[in-house]
Amino acid sequence: MASEPATTVELELEQEQRLVEEAQQGNLDAMRPILERYAGPLYGTVILPRLGDAASAEEVLRDTLATAVEKIRRFTWQGKSIYPWLRQIAINKVYDVHRQSKRSRRLADAMVHEIDVETDPASHADAQLIADQERRAHRERIDETLQQLQDRYRTAIELRLVQELPREDCARRLGVTIGTFDVLLFRAVRAFRKHFGEHAERAEPPRTGDT
């Protein structure tokens, strides 16, 4: 878990507040350092894990940042980072994408709860901490599903998609031909997708304050 000296966090918050106020007074370009700071965590921990498609994730990130700039006057500084606000914009944009998708149209009818990665709303959890918690929460769910797969399927996924080893290396480590490894990975991802879907349908609604 990332942690920073309190003084550094305070200084960054002060700078952020100043930039936000400047943007709210009309200099929208003051948002630039804020957007540059948070584009990475928004993309990597909020948008892409929810969409699974890099091109769509980029579009959503762009729209998220543009919306944040357009609506910056509606933001009220509360002594903590603007990141949770940006994050919520991003999640709503992702929801819009899913609502438009035929495959997940049912989502439009379901009011769902978001994992609340801030354990204490009054805390001054900085953006890095929130992003780390979010990434951890995603990974736990993914890992839970991977544990349900057969060993060779789980290994195929870990070697190719997590460690990003070339197919040849993956095949060699599993003692199979490349063609056979391709089939293992194909079946592994199919199995993962099925298990992930079944898990969700059995899952309890997420607890708030979950880390």
Place this chain on the structure above:
Amino acid sequence: MATQDDDTLTGSVPDPDTEPAPAELAHARRFAELVDKTLSGRTPPAMSADDRALLEAATVIRATHGSVELAPSKQRQVVEDALRQAIGAPAPSRGAAVPIARARARRWVPWIVAGTSTLVAAAAVAMLWLRGPAGTGHAGPVARRAEVPPEWTSRPADSLVGPIARDHAGDASARIDAIFADRLDGFRARRLARGGKP
């Protein structure tokens, strides 16, 4: 028993030791190539819906393990585009190897030193684009954002310079003269339109 191709997402998944049918082998190879391309940053735009669903699952796995990050240059571009989108400036074309900035590239014409007719005409057009006061900060309706002609903007010099022939590879001096003259033209036109303010 091998899985039918059209049951990719819904059919049962065979055991690892089950011999694959030719159809499954072919599909697996196709998927492997998609994964290959995605890992090297070259996701193909067109694929079947089932393959896209599987690729998304693969990307979710990668993303949660921190394997997929936005390249710094791409991140800067997205931030730039978002600011343009929000502020309302025309955006450079995206997704192409060459984001040539403005919609209509102007052919370069020699900069005219004397004569104000061009500048006056540009100023008249510019006045039609401008709305509201500039930088007053007083209460009142929000001023409309100014729209700016492409000629007033900082942009790539490709359309001005054109392809550089090999025997002119070192003629940077002539090219900087052309770029400077062209941008000075736009700079002065904008200043004139703003009543001489920078």
Place this chain on the structure above:
Amino acid sequence: MKRLTRGFGVVIGLVFVGVVDLGACSSERDPTPPPATRVADPSDVIDQGLMVALAQAKNFHHKAKVYMTDGNLTAATAAVRQILSLAFPRGAPEADDVRNDARALLAKLLMSQGQLDEATRTIDEGLAASQRESFFVANLYTVQGELHEARAVAFDAAGESGKAPAGDERRQAISSYDRSIQINERLQKKLLEER
């Protein structure tokens, strides 16, 4: 089965997606009539900073030209090098173009003084730093091709022992010229489409 088809999408929603409306977010309140802002010029207009940088580049180029006419290649090289240190407004596309053009000239000057390694480094750094394709990047590849040809000629002079490396250098020269041609073709097509 259809349930499972949507299962993955559903889990994205059930587990991850929040639908809290922006208006309900505790960090916002209903907007009161916003105060007037100053007119927000797009940040990419030609400003004084850009004109100053372009003027300085122009001056250094002219200085270099005078030195070259005088045959003083060392001073000409130094003048062109200074262009690479000029400060341009952040994000100005002209910065890349002017710097790449300066690098191409610098590499040719270095080549003419027999400093092939330094010339190669100059080109490589320009290609690595370039944010987009341009005719100026294509030009860097052209000069890179010329550098490979120059190395091939140097190997030729070594006689039989230099035959193989000379061949390699010539192949690399062709590869560089090909890259230049491809970039030029793509760009010209793009420009024609945008007119």
